[in-house]
Amino acid sequence: MKAFPAIVVADSRGRITDQPELAAAGRSGRAIYPLDPAQLMPLPETSRLYLLPGRRALGFNAKGTIESADDEHVAVAAFLPPGYVALALAAFAADKRAPRLPLFCYCAVCWYRGKFHVPAFRVDPNPKHDISRFDMRKVYREIRRWIRKYPGNRLVEHHGLVCVKEYGCPNAANLFLQRWEAPVAVSGECNASCQGCISKQDATSIPAPQARIGFVPTVAEIVEMAVPHLEKAPHAMISFGQGCEGEPLLEGNLIEAAIRAIRKKTNRGAIHLNTNGSKPDIVKRLAAAGLNSIRISLNSARPALYAAYYRCRGYSFDDVLKSFHNARKAGVWISINYLTFPGVTDDPAECRAFSRLLKKTTPHMIQWRNLNIDPDLYMDTVDRACPSKRQRPMGITTLMQYHHGQFPKIKFGYFNA
Numbered sequence: 001m002k003a004f005p006a007i008v009v010a011d012s013r014g015r016i017t018d019q020p021e022l023a024a025a026g027r028s029g030r031a032i033y034p035l036d037p038a039q040l041m042p043l044p045e046t047s048r049l050y051l052l053p054g055r056r057a058l059g060f061n062a063k064g065t066i067e068s069a070d071d072e073h074v075a076v077a078a079f080l081p082p083g084y085v086a087l088a089l090a091a092f093a094a095d096k097r098a099p100r101l102p103l104f105c106y107c108a109v110c111w112y113r114g115k116f117h118v119p120a121f122r123v124d125p126n127p128k129h130d131i132s133r134f135d136m137r138k139v140y141r142e143i144r145r146w147i148r149k150y151p152g153n154r155l156v157e158h159h160g161l162v163c164v165k166e167y168g169c170p171n172a173a174n175l176f177l178q179r180w181e182a183p184v185a186v187s188g189e190c191n192a193s194c195q196g197c198i199s200k201q202d203a204t205s206i207p208a209p210q211a212r213i214g215f216v217p218t219v220a221e222i223v224e225m226a227v228p229h230l231e232k233a234p235h236a237m238i239s240f241g242q243g244c245e246g247e248p249l250l251e252g253n254l255i256e257a258a259i260r261a262i263r264k265k266t267n268r269g270a271i272h273l274n275t276n277g278s279k280p281d282i283v284k285r286l287a288a289a290g291l292n293s294i295r296i297s298l299n300s301a302r303p304a305l306y307a308a309y310y311r312c313r314g315y316s317f318d319d320v321l322k323s324f325h326n327a328r329k330a331g332v333w334i335s336i337n338y339l340t341f342p343g344v345t346d347d348p349a350e351c352r353a354f355s356r357l358l359k360k361t362t363p364h365m366i367q368w369r370n371l372n373i374d375p376d377l378y379m380d381t382v383d384r385a386c387p388s389k390r391q392r393p394m395g396i397t398t399l400m401q402y403h404h405g406q407f408p409k410i411k412f413g414y415f416n417a
């Protein structure tokens with residue numbers, strides 16, 4: 001008999017097994033479909049498997065109809081390491097009382113040919129976040145050394161003692177290993193309230209995995225930490241706009257002064273900004289001060305869905321478009337952080353809107369990053385923002401091939417380049 005991918009479930013003690021009588025299913029938007037073996041890859045090392053409380057796994061029985069696993073078992077999903085894009089989400093049926101899921105990507109996972117497999121692929125071969133590349137004993141040694149070397153520098157302490165030690169942030173660890181991209185967090189506030197914000201969740205039962213930085217660093221603290229990195233690190237980059245902060249453009253004056261002060265000391269390396277792009281005038285000023293690259297995040301190129309997810313305060317999608325324009329005019333390298341969700345990002349209406357946005361904004365790169373959110377919560381948002389009847393999704397790989405065909409010069413990846 002031909003082998004087919006089987007569903008994976010977990011019992012009440014957390015033991016994960018396959019149930020070979022049901023063929024594995026994936027989810028796109030709200031649709032459930034059989035997983036295609038051609039889209040599977042072995043579960044990447046350092047992925048994590050999650051048990052989904054109050055949710056039963058769905059699969060296909062021998063008659064080809066959808067069936068749920070027994071109620072003694074819960075559904076399981078995979079969280080993929082950085083650099084991988086999920087092509088289908090876990091298929092499950094949630095009880096009415098199922099708790100909201102925390103902020104992860106819930107990629108489908110199945111058992112196939114004697115191994116866990118996922119419908120996913122690696123979009124960026126850069127190893128800068130691969131766990132195997134981190135000697136954590138060395139990182140901790142370096143944190144102690146930096147704290148002794150820069151006494152009283154709150155930013156060094158924050159990135160070492162909080163970001164590395166509590167959050168396991170690879171960019172922060174790379175700061176202390178003095179290589180590649182290093183973080184510079186500056187902002188405790190934001191002018192959006194994204195449903196999937198990892199640094200603040202207001203009035204929801206969803207925990208934010210990180211807290212926003214509790215102080216605003218001085219220019220001197222930023223310069224003291226950033227300059228040695230830019231001077232010495234291979235492929236040196238410092239990045240404003242991190243998971244442990246709000247929106248850096250709200251600290252535009254500080255960043256502008258810091259960039260000017262840094263550039264008085266070194267011209268080496270790239271100064272980068274991860275942002276929601278809400279303040280085009282500040283983007284213009286930062287570019288004039290010496291910002292080299294910018295990454296603007298979007299969950300959608302459709303203004304209604306963007307607004308429903310970002311819940312912007314005091315800015316609109318048009319401001320974001322102006323930020324692209326100002327960065328482009330100033331010669332800054334532009335990436336889009338495109339928060340990808342199977343069944344929504346590859347909706348033909350989204351594809352057309354994103355294509356128009358690419359034509360208008362001419363970015364250099366698209367970073368395809370999984371949107372980390374409870375799939376049912378996001379679909380409720382999508383249904384509210386885009387109530388008209390939807391066409392069948394194209395599939396994430398077809399979508400990417402389409403955009404690549406239309407815009408062959410745009411680089412595809414995951415990490416800041």
Ligand code: SF4
Pocket residue numbers: 190191192193194196197198199200245246247276310
């Ligand atoms: S723009 Fe960034 S910091 Fe602000 S709410 Fe959204 S994810 Fe959080």
